[in-house]
Every structure is written in C-alpha cells, then in structure tokens.
Amino acid sequence: MKHLAILAALIAPVAAIADPNPADWDAVKAEAKGQTVYWNAWGGSTTTNDFLAWVGSRVSEDYGVILEHVKLTNTADAVTRVLAEKQAGENDDGAIDMIWINGVNFAAMKEADLLFGPYAEQLPNWSVVDVAEKTVQSDFTVPTDGFESPWAMAQVVFVHDTADMPERVGSMQALLEWAQANPGRFSYPQPPDFLGTTFLKQVLVDILPDASVLSAPATDENYAEVSAPLWAYLDALTPNLWREGKAYPATGTAMFPLIADDELDLSISFSPGAASTAIANFELPDTVRTFVLDKGTIGNASFVTVPYNSGSKAGAMIVANFLMSPEAQARAQDPAILGYGTVLDMTAITADERAVFDGLDLGIATLSPADRGTVQAEPHPSWATRLADDWADRYGVAQ
Amino acid sequence: MIGRIVTALRSKLSTDVKTRHDHKSRRVLPVLPAITLLAMLGPVIAGLYGTILPAFGHLPAAGLTGPTLSPFYDLFDWAGLPRAVMLSVGVGVGATALALTIVALLTAGWSGTPAFRFLERLLSPLLSVPHAAAAFGLAFLITPSGWLSRAVSPAITGWDRPPDLLIVQDTWGLTMMAGLVIKEVPFLLLITLAALGQADTGRSAAVAKALGYGRLTGWLKTVFPRVYAQIRLPVYVVLAYSMSVVDVAVILGPNTPPSLSVYIVRLMSDPDLAMRLQGAAAALLQLALVIGALMAWRIGEAIVTVLGHRWIMSGTRGKIDPIVGGLALTAGIVCAFLVLAGIVVLGVWSFAGYWSFPDFLPDQLSGRNWMRFGPGTVEALGETALIAAVVTLAALALTVGCLEAEYRYGLRLSSRGIWLLYLPLLVPQTAFLPGLQTLMLNIGADVGRLPVMLAHLVFVLPYVFLSLADPFRAWDVRMGVIANALGARPDRVLWKVRLPMLLRPVLTAAAVGFSVSVGQYLATLLIGGGRVATLTTEAVALASGGDRRAIGVYGLMQTGAALILFALALIVPAIVWRNRKGLRYG
Amino acid sequence: MDRGLTLRDVTILKNGAPLLSLSRHIGPGEVLSVMGPSGVGKSTLLAFITGTLAQDFSATGTIILDGMDVTDAPAYQRRVGILFQDDLLFPHLSVGANLAFGLRAGGSKVDRQTRIDEALAEVGLDGFADRDPATLSGGQKARVALMRMLLSDPCGLLLDEPFSRLDTALRAQVRELVFARAKARALPVLMVTHDAEDAAAAGGDIVTLSPLH
Numbered sequence A: 001m002k003h004l005a006i007l008a009a010l011i012a013p014v015a016a017i018a019d020p021n022p023a024d025w026d027a028v029k030a031e032a033k034g035q036t037v038y039w040n041a042w043g044g045s046t047t048t049n050d051f052l053a054w055v056g057s058r059v060s061e062d063y064g065v066i067l068e069h070v071k072l073t074n075t076a077d078a079v080t081r082v083l084a085e086k087q088a089g090e091n092d093d094g095a096i097d098m099i100w101i102n103g104v105n106f107a108a109m110k111e112a113d114l115l116f117g118p119y120a121e122q123l124p125n126w127s128v129v130d131v132a133e134k135t136v137q138s139d140f141t142v143p144t145d146g147f148e149s150p151w152a153m154a155q156v157v158f159v160h161d162t163a164d165m166p167e168r169v170g171s172m173q174a175l176l177e178w179a180q181a182n183p184g185r186f187s188y189p190q191p192p193d194f195l196g197t198t199f200l201k202q203v204l205v206d207i208l209p210d211a212s213v214l215s216a217p218a219t220d221e222n223y224a225e226v227s228a229p230l231w232a233y234l235d236a237l238t239p240n241l242w243r244e245g246k247a248y249p250a251t252g253t254a255m256f257p258l259i260a261d262d263e264l265d266l267s268i269s270f271s272p273g274a275a276s277t278a279i280a281n282f283e284l285p286d287t288v289r290t291f292v293l294d295k296g297t298i299g300n301a302s303f304v305t306v307p308y309n310s311g312s313k314a315g316a317m318i319v320a321n322f323l324m325s326p327e328a329q330a331r332a333q334d335p336a337i338l339g340y341g342t343v344l345d346m347t348a349i350t351a352d353e354r355a356v357f358d359g360l361d362l363g364i365a366t367l368s369p370a371d372r373g374t375v376q377a378e379p380h381p382s383w384a385t386r387l388a389d390d391w392a393d394r395y396g397v398a399q
Numbered sequence B: 001m002i003g004r005i006v007t008a009l010r011s012k013l014s015t016d017v018k019t020r021h022d023h024k025s026r027r028v029l030p031v032l033p034a035i036t037l038l039a040m041l042g043p044v045i046a047g048l049y050g051t052i053l054p055a056f057g058h059l060p061a062a063g064l065t066g067p068t069l070s071p072f073y074d075l076f077d078w079a080g081l082p083r084a085v086m087l088s089v090g091v092g093v094g095a096t097a098l099a100l101t102i103v104a105l106l107t108a109g110w111s112g113t114p115a116f117r118f119l120e121r122l123l124s125p126l127l128s129v130p131h132a133a134a135a136f137g138l139a140f141l142i143t144p145s146g147w148l149s150r151a152v153s154p155a156i157t158g159w160d161r162p163p164d165l166l167i168v169q170d171t172w173g174l175t176m177m178a179g180l181v182i183k184e185v186p187f188l189l190l191i192t193l194a195a196l197g198q199a200d201t202g203r204s205a206a207v208a209k210a211l212g213y214g215r216l217t218g219w220l221k222t223v224f225p226r227v228y229a230q231i232r233l234p235v236y237v238v239l240a241y242s243m244s245v246v247d248v249a250v251i252l253g254p255n256t257p258p259s260l261s262v263y264i265v266r267l268m269s270d271p272d273l274a275m276r277l278q279g280a281a282a283a284l285l286q287l288a289l290v291i292g293a294l295m296a297w298r299i300g301e302a303i304v305t306v307l308g309h310r311w312i313m314s315g316t317r318g319k320i321d322p323i324v325g326g327l328a329l330t331a332g333i334v335c336a337f338l339v340l341a342g343i344v345v346l347g348v349w350s351f352a353g354y355w356s357f358p359d360f361l362p363d364q365l366s367g368r369n370w371m372r373f374g375p376g377t378v379e380a381l382g383e384t385a386l387i388a389a390v391v392t393l394a395a396l397a398l399t400v401g402c403l404e405a406e407y408r409y410g411l412r413l414s415s416r417g418i419w420l421l422y423l424p425l426l427v428p429q430t431a432f433l434p435g436l437q438t439l440m441l442n443i444g445a446d447v448g449r450l451p452v453m454l455a456h457l458v459f460v461l462p463y464v465f466l467s468l469a470d471p472f473r474a475w476d477v478r479m480g481v482i483a484n485a486l487g488a489r490p491d492r493v494l495w496k497v498r499l500p501m502l503l504r505p506v507l508t509a510a511a512v513g514f515s516v517s518v519g520q521y522l523a524t525l526l527i528g529g530g531r532v533a534t535l536t537t538e539a540v541a542l543a544s545g546g547d548r549r550a551i552g553v554y555g556l557m558q559t560g561a562a563l564i565l566f567a568l569a570l571i572v573p574a575i576v577w578r579n580r581k582g583l584r585y586g
Numbered sequence C: 001m002d003r004g005l006t007l008r009d010v011t012i013l014k015n016g017a018p019l020l021s022l023s024r025h026i027g028p029g030e031v032l033s034v035m036g037p038s039g040v041g042k043s044t045l046l047a048f049i050t051g052t053l054a055q056d057f058s059a060t061g062t063i064i065l066d067g068m069d070v071t072d073a074p075a076y077q078r079r080v081g082i083l084f085q086d087d088l089l090f091p092h093l094s095v096g097a098n099l100a101f102g103l104r105a106g107g108s109k110v111d112r113q114t115r116i117d118e119a120l121a122e123v124g125l126d127g128f129a130d131r132d133p134a135t136l137s138g139g140q141k142a143r144v145a146l147m148r149m150l151l152s153d154p155c156g157l158l159l160d161e162p163f164s165r166l167d168t169a170l171r172a173q174v175r176e177l178v179f180a181r182a183k184a185r186a187l188p189v190l191m192v193t194h195d196a197e198d199a200a201a202a203g204g205d206i207v208t209l210s211p212l213h
Helices: A002-018 A025-032 A046-063 A075-088 A104-111 A124-128 A172-181 A194-207 A211-215 A223-240 A255-260 A274-280 A313-323 A326-333 A351-358 A381-395 B002-019 B029-055 B070-077 B081-110 B114-126 B131-142 B147-151 B174-198 B201-210 B215-222 B224-244 B247-252 B260-268 B274-314 B321-350 B368-409 B418-426 B429-442 B449-474 B477-485 B490-501 B503-519 B522-527 B535-545 B548-576 C042-050 C095-102 C109-122 C138-151 C168-184 C196-202
Strands: A036-042 A066-072 A098-101 A148-155 A157-161 A266-269 A288-291 A297-305 C005-014 C017-026 C031-035 C057-065 C080-083 C156-160 C189-192 C205-208
Touching (some): A036 A313, A046 A313, A075 A098, A075 A104, A148 A326, A157 A274, A194 A223, A194 A297, A223 A381, A297 A313, B029 B449, B131 B147, B131 B321, B131 B548, B215 B321, B224 B260, B224 B274, B368 B449, B418 B449, B429 B522, B449 B522, B477 C080, B503 B548, B522 B535, B535 B548, C017 C031, C017 C042, C017 C205, C138 C168
C-alpha cells in the first residue's frame, strides 16, 4: 500500500503536466482529434438522448471527436465511479470523460477534488454566455470556479391538462387546496430524484415568508425549524396525492404518460419547453399547458464537467465548448428537439445567430421567457440533501 | 475452497490419465472441469470476499479500516429495513410457492392430455422472454390505465378516466410477485417435464387410476414425490432468484421502501462512500436471508412430506380433482396469456402515435418510434449479441469439454458436486456482484466488455451445462465403442459422431445460454461500469423515464434477441437433418 | 508370428473384486462362444478387449492380437471390430458415409467409393449408398453394420449378443452371413451370447463362465 502511494505521488505531477491547457485552443483541437469522449448523462429521456446523439455527429464532423453517451439512471452513479477509480489508483484514463451534472453531485465532486479545471471560462464560447443575467457561475449557490460549463437553463414549470384543470394555481398553498378538492390528480417524482427534491425546495421557497435563509448552508440548529412548514404541508398534501402517496413516479418524464392517460391533471417539469416537445412526440395531449407561480419558480443551469482522471480531456472540452455554441443552443431551445432554455446572451451573438433563436416556434405549451416570472435561486445543496433524506424517512418507508 | 476442488480434481486426473492413452488431448481436456469450476465459482467467491470486508468497515482504498460493526448499525437504523426485508422474503417465497403449486397441479391434472401439450407448447418459448420485457408487458397490461382496463372501459366499467388504484408498485409487492410467477411457471414446468421423462411416471399414474384415484390426486400421491426430488435444486434457484431480483423489482416493485436488493444497488451507487459499507452489510443480510429462506423451505419440505404421507395413508381418492385441476389449468393459461399479451402490448406501444385512455388502440400507428429508437437499439443489439455469442460459445466449449472429460476419464461430479453447479444461481447476485466490481477496480482490471463477458459466464455456464448434460450423457456410448473400433480417435468420435448426433440439444443449450446472457441486468450494469450498453440495461434505464414507446421498442428487440436462437435451434436441425429420420425427433 | 487372438490370464475385476478369469487362444477363422448368466462380466470382457473398460472395472492379463500385445494400446489402434445386438449405424450419416467412416483412410476418392459400392454389393445392397439408415429394414441394417466393421480391416472380431434383436427367420440368415465373412477373412471371432443355438451355429468351442465368488 505504501509503495502504491509513493508511486501515485510520483505519477501525479506527470499526469498534471500532460493535461491540455484550455487557453491554448489550437493545441486542444489538435489533441482532441480522434479522442473518444464517454459522456455520462441521464438516459431516461429519449429526446435528450436524441439531442446528445446529434451533438456527437456534429463534433465528429467538425473536430473528429467521437462522443459516446453512457446512459445513466442516476448521475450519482458517475460520481461513485470516479471516486472508486481514484481509490483504485486509476488516475489517467478513467471510464468517464464528461458528466451532465449539477447541484449536490457537483458539490460532492468539487469537494473531493475529482474535477479537471478550471477550464470553463477559457473556452472560446464563454464570451457569448450570459454571465450577468443567468446563474451560470454558481450552482445551487456553490461557486463553479470554472470547474463546470453551462449548457442549458432550467426552470420549474407546472404542467396541467386544461381539459381537466382549466385554471392555473398561483401558489403552493393554492395547489394544496386544489389537490384536496381533486384528490389523486397530482404527484411529484420520488425524492431523491432530482425533480422530486426540487419540488420539496419549491414548496419551501414558496411558503416561507422569507426564503433567504436557504441560501446559506443548513445547520443542525435551523434545519428543523425552517423545514417544519414543509412537513406540515406534505402531511396535508400526501393523502390527496396520486395513489395516496403510496407510490410515486420515478422521474419527471415518467409523469407525462400519466397525464396522457388521464391519471394525473397536474405535474411539474424542470424544462419550460418539455411539454411542447412531448406534445409533438404524441406523449401528451395538445390540451396541456404550463404555468409558473405568482412569486416565480426555482431555476438553475445544467452543466457539464470533466473528471480529473479523464483520458480525453481535450475532446471533452471540445464537446463542452460546442454545447455553448449558438448552433447547439438554438437546437436545444427548439421545442421540437429539446425545449431547453439557452445560456447565451442574445446581445453577444451575431444578428444572424439571433435570428435563428427568434425564429423558433416555442410551441403552444411553452411560456415565453417574459411570462416565466421571477427565477428564484436554488437553495444551498445542503438543504436538498437533508430534505431528501428526511423525506425518505417520513414518506419513503412504510407508512 | 476452489483450490481444494481443483487439487482434488488434479490428483484424480493424474491417476486416471496414467491408465489411459489419449496422448493428443491429454493436456487440455482433463483440466477443463477445473477451468469450468473456476470460471463459475471464482467470481462468486471473489465477489463475496469483496463484499464481506467492506461490510465490516474495511475498505483500505477509502482509508477505512475495520473491523467494525457500524455498517450493520447504520443498516438497522434505516426505517425502511423491516419492510424491505419482508418484501424480499415475502415476494421470493410467495412467488416460488405459487409457481410451484401451479406447475405441480397443472402437471398432476393434465399431463398427457392435449390441453397440456398445447400449454406446454405455448409456455416453452416464453421461457426465453427476458424478465424485464415480461415485467414491462405486465405493467402495460394491468395498470389502471393499462390495456386490460382499456379493453373494458368505458363500456363495462364506466371509467372514462383510469381509477386511482395502486396496482403496479403496490406496497406489498403483489404485482412484482405476479411478474415473477408468470416467468417462473414456464421454467418450472419445463424442468418438471424433463424430470418426468426420467422417472417412470406413466405407469404409476396408471396404477393409481386403476385403484380409483382421480387423475390429479393419484399423480400427486404417486409421482410428485419422485419428481420433486429431481426438481428440488431448480426450485431453490427460483427462490434465491425471486428474493434478490433487481430489474423486475425496479419495474414492478414498490418504492416506499423498495425491496432489499434494489436498496443495495442504490446504496452501492451513492456518491457517499460510507453508503458502500452499508450496502455491503445489506448484501450480507441478503445472503443470510436467502440462506435462511432456503433452510426454512427445506423444513417446509419435511412438513409437507409428513402431511403428504398422512394424506396418502388416508386413501382419499380426490373428489375435488376436477375443480382443482380446472383452477390450475386456468392459472397456467393466465400466465401464458399475461406474457404473450404483454409482448403484444409492447408491440402496440412501439408503433403508437397519440394514445389516450380509454381508447383500446392508438389514434394512429406509425413507424416513427422505430425510426427514433431503432438506430439506438441496433447498436445495443450488436453489443448484446456479441457478448451473448462469445459467452455462449465459451460456455458450450467448457461444457462439452467437461462432459467429454467425464466420458473419457470418468471425471464425473458427485451428487454433492451438482450443488457446485447450482451455487452461482443460489448465491444472490446482489451479494457478490457489487463486491466483484470493487475487487476488479482494486486490481486495476478495466471495465468493459471482457469483464462483463466473464461475469455473464458465471450465470450462463450452469444453465448451458444443465441443459446439455442429460442429452450428452444419454448418448449411447456403444456408438463411441463402435467408432473407436473402426479406428476413429476420440477427437474424431466427438466431432464427427457425437456432436452431429447431438446437434439439437447442443443448439438448444446454446439458445438457453444466449437468452440467459441477453437477460442479464445487474452483471452488465455493475461490471460494465455503464460503458457496456445492452438491450436489457438500456430498457431498464428507460423504465425510469417512463417513455412507453421507447420501452416498447427496446422490450420487443430484447425479446426478439432472446428468442431468435430458440427458433434457430428448432429450424437448423430440421433443415440439416431433413433426410435423417433417426434424428428428426431426437 | 502367431496369428489370431490370445487372452492370457485375463481376469476382470469389479471395484477390485475378481469377476471372471479366462485364458484362451482363438485361431484365425475360429469362433469362441462365451456363455454364462447375466452379470458374470461377459460384455465387460469385450470392453477390456476393445479398450473401453468402464470406470468401475479393472483387469489384469494380456491381450495379444496377431502377435502384438495390445493390452495397453488405445482403443482406436487395436483393430478389433465389434458388433452389438443393435446395428448402431450413425443416424446422421448416409449408408455410404457410414461405410466410409469405417474404411481405413487412404486411397483416392474413386477408389474409396468403389470399395464402398463393392461392400454393399457383397451383401446384396447395391445402390443403397445414399439411403438414410433409418429407412432400412432390420436385416439390411445388420448387413450394413457388418460391412462397416469389415471395411475397417480388423484383425479380430467381437460379437456382443449380435443376433438377439432379429426375428428367427432373419436371425439364421444374418448369423450365417457374419460367420461366413469372418471365415473368409480368416478373423478370430469371440462371441458372447445367451443363446445356445447361436453358440451351436458358431461351430467353435464354447466356454461357460460362472461367477468367481
């Protein structure tokens, strides 16, 4: 064991020297040619999978980078893998070259020194990213410090079938009252699913008179008191949930078929355009619309990051940079493709590029950026972890 | 342990080989049984070793050293544990008992009748339908908005929207149990049929009938004890499998909390490393549960034997036979129907445009879903087929080598040794695969296709061996004596006489092995490190997204991949031996 | 060189216990019939001579075939032909291919085909080369099995209850054929049988074995 440690210490600086320098973009391009990038990204959404395949064909065309989408059911799997590789001394060519990540998982990887970088702010396309208006330099309040690069903006929207639920609700309190009047017609993904945990945070952000406490880490002292209204809320809501809260959909997209089947009238999504995309793919009826709460809803950015032990860092940076290109961003925003919000500053790109964005038909169920209200900040990740754990103890085991 | 077995085999070999004279293949053939045992048991034992250490807090790679019991304390602190354990045990024992009961009563009441032959023909191909595909099919049928509900709505039920009923993912795991039963009934039925062929059952049943016993009661009293002795180990396999299954549990099982196996997989993939220790502890608990359940089952057997003896002594002739037989036949047909209709509904979803409740069929059918997901499935199909083909060929080579070594050198497994064959199927996957993954990482073995193949081999080998051993041994050895006397060397006898004559069983064994490999979920997921995407891992990954059109496409492809070799195993011998009457029914 | 089949002090043991003992010489063209109750080890004796003794058995003594000690030779090098009560034709091969399997390697393709055709003609089965063995009658199968064995050019012939499956009319006919061919080729024949009539028809010595213990 001791010998291994010495060996690792000897090898480590060499590996560091061999890392590509993002500021020298020509060298990055040269090195990236022919590299295979294993992008670990959640694989449960077929539209996302299709988009990633398109990205793969484009970076292969322009840069000779081969992109392989490793479909995850849970992003934490990728984090575990890198961690396990580090323990096993696999420091040079790990299985993972890039991860679609944010929030807790990013915080964990950054904390454990599992990331390559900083690289994000040296990428050529960083110059057109909207750093002023969009939360692309902090991830759930944790500074990104250039260790991850943004590629999509997400915001909580509520998805309702107007055939059964014609009117939107303006607050979480109103949602509870509606659910009590219409039992069995609403559900949310089971935490610790990303969207499910987001729902918990959204409740808390909306019902707390002052949500600013959430931007600091949760403490043993304040957690119970701050979260108490949430549990009271859920205790009232749960009996009125779909299946009386004895079962939950696994993910956000798993709720769309339930709306299509008329099992649910209302669900949530983290992608303002997803409902329109689903309508185009026959997954939702065309009576579906989206809304946000009066006080706005939580929003955040989706990032990609590169593990410290990737053997294809240059290739990964090529992909990360391409994801921030106007071409990729416009395609991602097209509801017929993905319907994700762009991270770009519309004033920083050329008129021609802007015209592509302006020409997008956002779809009947997509709110225009102006109608999405205030984007509320994500709470500190420590809240998400505690809330999800607490939820599992309260509602995730035998009731 | 493996070392002892290998040494024992070797010392046996050295004495045997001296007295024999097959110079050419002396080097390779006699060590094949040892290699086979190593391939089958090595990963299991290594994996268990890799599980035990972290379960007691020992994970040096993470700077944690044991021994400590804290992983177990953490595990027992989890509020969901009692229910997760109950699910694991309840679903496992329930599914096994139910499937065995259906099969026993079905065979008792109907074997030898046209209805039975029909059901047998219906169920045999269903054996190869992957568990995940059958589970998806079942879910698509029986959810409140499923196909069965659509078929009777709103005409009969009056439902114009689905009722809010907890059917799939129900708290007690009943749907999960059903999903297992519909897959285990074909398995146990075929195993029972094979056992029937070996026991002299026809005459016993006839005698019982002549003594005035009902068909079903007579069979149960005279034949079943002998048959059960033969199918005991496969029943244990079903029990161990049902208690620790992951993919079916993910698709059909509850989540508040999930079954123990699903919880283990979840712990093993948590970014917090401490969770791995708890996961290892849970894996050991799973192992203990399976061992405990097997022992309890064994005691149950003894009790049933006593009760059965009393029942036999009572001399009752079986007045309610027709009712019980009718129920059993109905249950058998329902099982077959649920799997078959499940595959059909997967097919309908794969072509579905918009399809709202309570429409029986989609608004429009289109090839759009296949255009979207087809290319992805083809890629996964290539990976699946490559792995399955290599693993099946390796398993066949090892199995034929072992059986041939048994024939030439008498290296036969004792009746105790048969347990070794079943061991990889009796140790819960969730107990040793995570440990194996950790170990492989520690020794720096890269993830990827080859380790996945080796992991698949652990599960494929026993099935290939068990399905080929009987026909291989049943081959008339006088054919070999004749061929030897005609001047043919042992290798020539094997290649030119024995294997051609055994073409059909060899292909059937290959088909069994192939479908087992196609259906592997956990081994592919954990050992492949996510880089190896087969149809099964892709399909289960899609389960969380709930896109039924994509699941339809993948489920159908998965089923097709598993079935194709069974079709070939029927067609190829029929074509190759079309002019050989003596082999047509072989 | 001493032609014929010699069994010198042969003792067959089952799990170490002696089963039978025999010491005989069978000259070219002679037949030795071995009789005795079942379980006495008659078939085991043949297995020892062909070199295919089963696991539970062992044997001592020497087998000499045409002057060569073959006791320790591999089965496929002994040149001992054997016929069982079943024809045991290879079901996956045509009649002609069955014969070709027995025919010693070597010779041109045409040459081999001619020998196969001649062999079939010898037993009245002209033109049967392409037939599926399963479509043959019992007598025809027995004749093909005999010729297959003879084509392998054996130095001795073993018969294991060879005629017991045939009906009475066929039995005499096949029996006569087998002994005639063996005599024509001057082969020593060792026959084990239950049937006194077979033994008598063989015309040679008859040994009746009885259990040793």
